[in-house]
Each structure stands twice: as structure tokens, then as C-alpha cells.
Amino acid sequence: MINFNGTIMSHDSSLLTQNRAFLYGDAVFETVKTVNSKILFLEDHYFRLMSSMRIIRMEIPMNFTMEYFEEQILTLAKAKNIENSARARITVYRNNGGYYLPENNTVSFLINVEALNNSLYSIDQKEYKVDLYTDFYVTKQLLSSIKNTNKLINITASIFAKENGLDNCLLLNDSKNVIEAIQGNIFMLTGNKLITPPVSEGCLNGVMRKQILALAQKIENLEVVEELISPFDLQKADELFITNVIKGIQPITRYRKKEFAFNLSTILVQKLNESISSN
Incomplete structure (x- = not known):
């Protein structure tokens, strides 16, 4: 059981109560832009994500290739019918277990996407x-x-x-x-x-x-x-x-x-x- 905002309740998900990204900030992420069913600067995003995972000693899954990274994002964007212009974020977090010292270095990931109004870049000329x-x-x-x-x-x-x-x-x-x-x-x-x-x-x-x-x-x-x-x-x-x-x-x-x-x-x-x- 947990106390959530003053109410004692049962919990059936470890996504929050045991999630290391939530508890310790033990996660890295990439935010990408898709245009016409294509991820812009895909290679740069992929290698930065891999580098970030290595820096904090996460175990990189064997199937976590650039093509897999691309497929997972575009499949979700297509399912929401926004692949022509979308913002996507992939968050990779270390799996549950341990306190400051994790029980292992395996990872899970979460992707969310949202629509963007414009595909190409433009200059906003208002005061900033x-x-x-x-x-x-x-x-x-x-x-x-x-x-x-x-x-x-x-x-x-x-x-x-x-x-x-x-x-x-x-x-x-x-x-x-x-x-x-x-x-x-x-x-x-x-x-x-x-x-x-x-x-x-x-x-x-x-x-x-x-x-x-x-x-x-x-x-x-x-x-x-x-x-x-x-x-x-x-x-x-x-x-x-x-x-x-x-x-x-x-x-x-x-x-x-x-x-x-x-x-x-x-x-x-x-x-x-x-x-x-x-x-």
C-alpha cells in the first residue's frame, strides 16, 4: 500500500513506486522531430543516446539498434496519425531494484509523441x-x-x-x-x-x-x-x-x-x- 496525496491506497504498478527514473532520476532521454515519416538527424540522436547510456553505465540491449530506435518511434507516430510532423521523446531508465546502488544495469524505455504544427523550420520574428x-x-x-x-x-x-x-x-x-x-x-x-x-x-x-x-x-x-x-x-x-x-x-x-x-x-x-x- 502507498499514501498518495493523503489517501492510503493499494498499488498494482511499479512504474512509479519502484521506477528508478522517478525515484533517483536514473534515466536519459532524447527528443526528436519527425518530418514526413522521417526522424531528422537520426544518426546523431541515436549515437548520443548510446553514449549517454554508456556514460552512466547502463546495459545497452542487443536489439537496440538505430533501425529499432527509428521503428519504435515512427510506429507510435503512425498509430496516432501524426508522423508527418511530430515531436517524440524516448526515455531510457534503469530497471527496478536497489537504492542508490542498482541491482542490475538492464533498462526499459518509454516513448511518447505529440503533433507539431509545422514541419520545416521558420524564424519567429516577435520580441524574445x-x-x-x-x-x-x-x-x-x-x-x-x-x-x-x-x-x-x-x-x-x-x-x-x-x-x-x-x-x-x-x-x-x-x-x-x-x-x-x-x-x-x-x-x-x-x-x-x-x-x-x-x-x-x-x-x-x-x-x-x-x-x-x-x-x-x-x-x-x-x-x-x-x-x-x-x-x-x-x-x-x-x-x-x-x-x-x-x-x-x-x-x-x-x-x-x-x-x-x-x-x-x-x-x-x-x-x-x-x-x-x-x-
């Missing part, structure tokens, strides 16, 4: 305000670069943003450098130099981050580097934008009193859609 979040800091370590289910900093930062009329917050690491936004990687354009923090600073090793770096490197007269970004650098920037697989690119139009253009963001979204259409 951000500020720094300084209540908590991201640690510069390998665990910070993977998608695990401990997202308390992102959650509290989201609440802070809402309470202060912001659209997003920029997170800092324990060296007080800017590393990412609540739900995406950060890029800064200063002159002809496009900068994003290195993964070693504690930012997520984003799939869209990788795509944008590759596309930007093909733009003539644009220097693309992975360097530290301090809060002071933001005031000198010409453009700031956030990247993730679902949105693509989200330009930041205002940081405190500084306003930003989104010319490069527009170019990169166009190139991103062209790369998707050609594959």
Missing part, C-alpha cells in the same frame, strides 16, 4: 527577451553534456523567467560563463565571428548545435569558433540565438537594454531547411 539565471549554476562535467532526467536547474530557471516576464534565461556554469539557454544551445555573433561555448564548459552536446556549426562553417567570410562567452560579451554582440531540434533557431531580440538583429539566424534557417529537403 532573455536575462541571466544566477540562482544555480551548471557544473563543468561530462554529466552536464548529456540529456538526463535531472533538470531542476532548467525547471527553476523556467519559473524565474515566467515570474520576470522573460521568454528564456541564459544559464551559467560554475566559472560564471554563459553556456546555454533553458532548452537549447546559445550562439553569439560579434562582427564576422560566430561563437558557441565548447561542450567542456558544461553545455549540452546538442544535435542542432552540431548542424548549425556545420552549416555556418560553409558561409563565406564567417569565422566559426567554440570559445568562452562571458556575461559581458553579450552586451557587445550583434546577434544572439538559441538552437534546438524542435524549434531550430530562436533569435534573441533583447538582453536587458540591448537589442539584436536576426540576419544570420534567417540565413541559417534557410540553409537548414535546404539541407533537410535535399536528404
Whole structure:
């Protein structure tokens, strides 16, 4: 029996009462976008998931191939008739048993999908305000670069943003450098130099981050580097934008009193859609 919200009741499912993802955050996940019955950047998502599982010493099932990963997601999206434009999340968690020390390293997974309105990426030109979040800091370590289910900093930062009329917050690491936004990687354009923090600073090793770096490197007269970004650098920037697989690119139009253009963001979204259409 369990006490749920003050009521003693019987329980017949271990999904919550014994689930290690629920009890300890012992899980990793991937969020992917499907377009026309195809998972975008499938290989990058798959290998990041496998890497995350290895990092936290999960046992990878023999049948957990990239093709299996793809089939499971698309089958569910098709069953819901939303495979042409959908957001899917696969969460892999260590199986029940043990406390901090698990009884074994075998895993189970859970997939959910939901419809998206648009298949291709587009630029949202409305005002988008951000500020720094300084209540908590991201640690510069390998665990910070993977998608695990401990997202308390992102959650509290989201609440802070809402309470202060912001659209997003920029997170800092324990060296007080800017590393990412609540739900995406950060890029800064200063002159002809496009900068994003290195993964070693504690930012997520984003799939869209990788795509944008590759596309930007093909733009003539644009220097693309992975360097530290301090809060002071933001005031000198010409453009700031956030990247993730679902949105693509989200330009930041205002940081405190500084306003930003989104010319490069527009170019990169166009190139991103062209790369998707050609594959």
C-alpha cells in the first residue's frame, strides 16, 4: 500500500513506486522531430543516446539498434496519425531494484509523441527577451553534456523567467560563463565571428548545435569558433540565438537594454531547411 496525496491506497504498478527514473532520476532521454515519416538527424540522436547510456553505465540491449530506435518511434507516430510532423521523446531508465546502488544495469524505455504544427523550420520574428539565471549554476562535467532526467536547474530557471516576464534565461556554469539557454544551445555573433561555448564548459552536446556549426562553417567570410562567452560579451554582440531540434533557431531580440538583429539566424534557417529537403 502507498499514501498518495493523503489517501492510503493499494498499488498494482511499479512504474512509479519502484521506477528508478522517478525515484533517483536514473534515466536519459532524447527528443526528436519527425518530418514526413522521417526522424531528422537520426544518426546523431541515436549515437548520443548510446553514449549517454554508456556514460552512466547502463546495459545497452542487443536489439537496440538505430533501425529499432527509428521503428519504435515512427510506429507510435503512425498509430496516432501524426508522423508527418511530430515531436517524440524516448526515455531510457534503469530497471527496478536497489537504492542508490542498482541491482542490475538492464533498462526499459518509454516513448511518447505529440503533433507539431509545422514541419520545416521558420524564424519567429516577435520580441524574445532573455536575462541571466544566477540562482544555480551548471557544473563543468561530462554529466552536464548529456540529456538526463535531472533538470531542476532548467525547471527553476523556467519559473524565474515566467515570474520576470522573460521568454528564456541564459544559464551559467560554475566559472560564471554563459553556456546555454533553458532548452537549447546559445550562439553569439560579434562582427564576422560566430561563437558557441565548447561542450567542456558544461553545455549540452546538442544535435542542432552540431548542424548549425556545420552549416555556418560553409558561409563565406564567417569565422566559426567554440570559445568562452562571458556575461559581458553579450552586451557587445550583434546577434544572439538559441538552437534546438524542435524549434531550430530562436533569435534573441533583447538582453536587458540591448537589442539584436536576426540576419544570420534567417540565413541559417534557410540553409537548414535546404539541407533537410535535399536528404
